[in-house]
Amino acid sequence: MKYVPKxxxxxxxxxxxxxxxxxxxxxxxxxxxxxxxxxxxxxxxCNLGCSWCDTRFTWDSDKIEAGxxxxxxxxxxxxxxxxxxxxxxxxxxxxxxxxxxxxxxxLKIPKLISIMKKNGFAIFEIETxxxxxxxxxxxxxxSWWNCSPKLTNNGLDKRVNIVPEALRVISxxxxxxxxxxxxxxxDITELENDYMKYIPKExxxxxxxxxxxxxxKESMPWVMKICREKGLRFSPRLHILSWNNARGK
Ligand code: SF4
Numbered sequence: 001m002k003y004v005p006k007x008x009x010x011x012x013x014x015x016x017x018x019x020x021x022x023x024x025x026x027x028x029x030x031x032x033x034x035x036x037x038x039x040x041x042x043x044x045x046c047n048l049g050c051s052w053c054d055t056r057f058t059w060d061s062d063k064i065e066a067g068x069x070x071x072x073x074x075x076x077x078x079x080x081x082x083x084x085x086x087x088x089x090x091x092x093x094x095x096x097x098x099x100x101x102x103x104x105x106x107l108k109i110p111k112l113i114s115i116m117k118k119n120g121f122a123i124f125e126i127e128t129x130x131x132x133x134x135x136x137x138x139x140x141x142x143s144w145w146n147c148s149p150k151l152t153n154n155g156l157d158k159r160v161n162i163v164p165e166a167l168r169v170i171s172x173x174x175x176x177x178x179x180x181x182x183x184x185x186x187d188i189t190e191l192e193n194d195y196m197k198y199i200p201k202e203x204x205x206x207x208x209x210x211x212x213x214x215x216x217k218e219s220m221p222w223v224m225k226i227c228r229e230k231g232l233r234f235s236p237r238l239h240i241l242s243w244n245n246a247r248g249k
Contacts, residue, residue, distance in 0.1 A: 003155035005049020006061040010104060017069040018108055019044040021058045021100065024248040025082040028094055029239030030207065031146040032177050033125060038094040039079050046101040048129055051155030052181075054211050054245060058100035072112040076119050090120035096127060096146070103132035110137040130170055130178065131163045139169075145176035149199075151190050153183060153209070158194055167198040179205040179235050183219065188226060205235040211245045 013019055021042040028038040044067050046059035056063045070078070083090055095116060097109060103126070113124050123143045130147040147170055150161045170176045178199045180191050191204070206227055208219030216237055227234040243249040 003051045005051070005059075005156075007047070007049045008045065008059055008061045008064045010045040014069065015108075016071050018072070018075065018105055018112065019067055020070045020075065021055075021065065021067040022248060023075070023078055023082060025093075026249055027238060027242075028096060028125070029237055029242075030127075030235050031125075031179055031205065032235075033094055033144065033146070034236050034238050036094045037089070037092065038096045038125075039083055039121070040096045040098055041075060041079070043097065043099045043102045043105055045104050046099060046129075047104060047131060048101065048150065048154070048156065048161070050150055052153075052209065052211075055100060072108075072115045075112060076116050079116065079121065080119060087120050091122040093121065094123045094125050095121050096125045098127040101129055101131070102126055103128045103134070103138075106132060106135060106138050110135075110141040113141040128170075130167050131161075133163075133166045133169050134173075139173055142173075143175065145170050145173060146179070147176055148179045148181070148207075149195060151180060151182070151187050151194075153181065153187055158190075162194060164198050167195070171199055171203065177203050177205055177233075179207050181209045182206050182223060182226070183209045188230070201232065205233040207235040207237065210237075211240060213241055213244050216240050 021044045023041050025039050028034055028036045044058045057065045083093060125144045125146050126142050127146045130149040152158055182188060206223050208216055208223040210216050210219050224234055
């Protein structure tokens with residue numbers, strides 16, 4: 001049967017607030033900055049609804065959690081509290097704005113970043129599916145685009161998954177990686193046919209699928225082998241290897 005995601009429609013949100021699903025202080029598990037201390041700000045709602053998504057609590061009509069509507073100051077205050085009010089370490093912490101799909105809120109994010117910068121945070125990564133063309137303000141505000149475009153292994157049609165113009169603009173920032181969840185050779189062919197015309201090879205990373213330690217350990221050797229053969233980068237999933245994808249870690 002055809003997979004149809006149950007996307008919760010985004011309601012009207014007050015102009016001075018963002019819908020925050022959760023915030024926590026941990027270690028970035030994926031992408032170029034895997035291993036860096038990171039404060040995660042997870043925003044609600046998504047436009048896509050991948051079949052294997054592990055954050056359905058941000059977008060799935062049946063599973064969505066209430067979260068909180070917070071102002072930029074409330075988010076900043078919480079971020080300071082979570083990092084132990086340590087002015088000495090705040091500048092080196094990666095603030096990871098994630099989701100759901102955080103670009104749904106891109107008109108509000110630059111203001112949040114500017115307030116957090118005044119309070120000692122300096123590095124702002126965004127984790128996005130790469131389907132929204134960033135505004136000039138976003139391009140300026142974001143330090144690194146940790147972009148994860150989706151292959152059809154997410155259960156959706158390629159016409160739904162790919163927005164070439166968004167990929168081009170994000171890639172043109174020269175501050176972007178594009179991570180793909182892959183599980184077999186068809187995924188690699190799809191990536192080569194459908195995405196490599198928009199993204200330079202040196203910015204592509206392959207990431208093994210799977211939300212358990214067991215699954216990661218099974219998938220990693222094959223993905224590493226492909227990375228070796230194709231000259232592509234490998235992205236780990238340290239949070240899964242360390243905590244089996246437990247929430248808030
Ligand atoms: S785009 Fe990201 S948050 Fe949205 S459904 Fe897919 S994996 Fe989940």
